[in-house]
Amino acid sequence: MTALRFVARRLLIGLPVVIGVTLLVFVLIHLVPGNPARNALGTRATPQAVAALEHRWGLDKSLPEQYGRFVGRLATGDLGTSTSYNEAIGPLVARRLPVTLWLIVYATILACLIGVPLALLAATRPGGWVDGAVRFVSVAALGLPSFWLGILLAEWLGVRSGLFPASGFGEGFAGHLSSMFLPSLTVALGVAPLLIRALRAEMLTVATSDYVVTARSKGLSRWGVMRRHILRNALVPGLSVLAVSVSFFVGATIVVEKIFALPGLGDLMLQGISSRDFQVVQSVTLVLALLVIVVNIIADLATGWLDPRIEVR
């Protein structure tokens, strides 16, 4: 299969999911009890004002018609208007997106820096004490609440020791790098256990394969085999674990942005919730879901590029 066909097929597979996501997000707003226009205007609004807003939002149309309008607006990049910020949601989201992207990319890098060496260490001597310790910590960390970890890291590595800023996005690249360290570490520590478990299992599977046994019997050193054969082959499943974790990364950003006072999309969503701005909550949900889909597509393409044996089903 040529590379172009691979890309095209992957994009085609993503299309129904994107449509499904827009449908689900559209339905979401209709789950709100009561009339959205009245909710937005408050209980003291006149019936005329409510009717006018209903008409402006297209709420007097049929549901399929409303969905059509919703998708039509999305296609032009129009996410609607925020009632609490009194401005278009599109630019609002665009301003905050870089913060969240920074957090996700930084956290991914940190998760790899933590996860890969530990998995390697554990897999080199399965059943050894390092393996036992790494396994126990990674099981324990599965139940680690990110928000709790974030609060403690902010206090102990931020406020108390003064090593890193405990809040804000920082100024310039170096500023972001230092300000975003603790938030990213918080997210990374949430994903690292999954990464370690998957990489370790994969490395052990590869370790039992014929070609590794052959390489070993030819006299290659243990470390040489580990580096040249095992690590390389464990890379692809590691990538897919990271791709699956993107859903977690994105969820964790909401919590972490609150703890570290980061002006990202998660913070925008929480602002929307506290001011009962349904349009903002709906838009952020949609943008974050699309973000996950895009990252997954990129990860799939990268996997296909790294391992030419893989084809899109």
Added chain:
Amino acid sequence: MSAGAGIPTAAPTWLGRSGAVARARRTPRQSELVIGAALLALILLAALLAGVLAPVDPARQDPAQLLAAPGTPGHPLGTDHLGRDVLSRLLHGARTDLLIGIGAVIAPLVIGTAVGALAGYLGGWVDAVVMRMVDLVFAFPILVLLIALVFVLEPGVVSILVAIAVIDWVAYARLTRAQVLREKDLDYVLAARVGGLTHRRILVRHVLPNVIAQNVVYAVSDVVLIILAVTTLGFLGLGIPPPAADWGQMIADAQPYVGAQWWLAVIPGAAILITGIALSLLGDGLAARIERR
């Protein structure tokens, strides 16, 4: 998730001492099961007896004793910023969070198993529709969807249970479908069909008993994720409304005092962590048992 994390069957003897892998495979899983079950039993007991064990009403405020340190007479774990007893809140929080964690897993388990079994057994358009729905929910960042759902449904216990059911059934549907697909071509199912049994009887009486164990094991680990989600909602202010005590809410309340009264945040967090460890160990131990069978 835990199925792929085990040590592979063929031991990579070249990696180390030959017996080490076999030992690693055998012993820890058994002790995991016992330690996990014992720990969970203790926590459950504490949660169930919260009403008896708690020194005072978890919602009672004592203005004379604000932010008291652990060890204060009458308050073994101290008091919070409103003068509420931390130990009492911790125990009642265990009741709230475990009850919701365990309660919330039932609907997804039942719905997901039923839908997944039907999809796998019937195939065709039923399967196609179900799997597209599964793909859709899996595509979503789960916490984001959960927050959005709980928000639009108005925060409360019922909304949380409904939102979790809406999201979490897909995990069980996918798990069950894969197993049913594998089972349905096995000899015993074919024999039952040749014997003239109805599809319904075959599915319910023959296939489901063989797949349910795996789902229950997954549910044990799933309770960890649900407790994390529920406490996270509590932290974000979308959890169970007061006066009910909840560990997430306790941590949220403690955040401003984490500098001087760090234990206020550490204690409920440690409770979540230990509960998670107990459930994960139990889940892993049970999974290893099933694999061996």
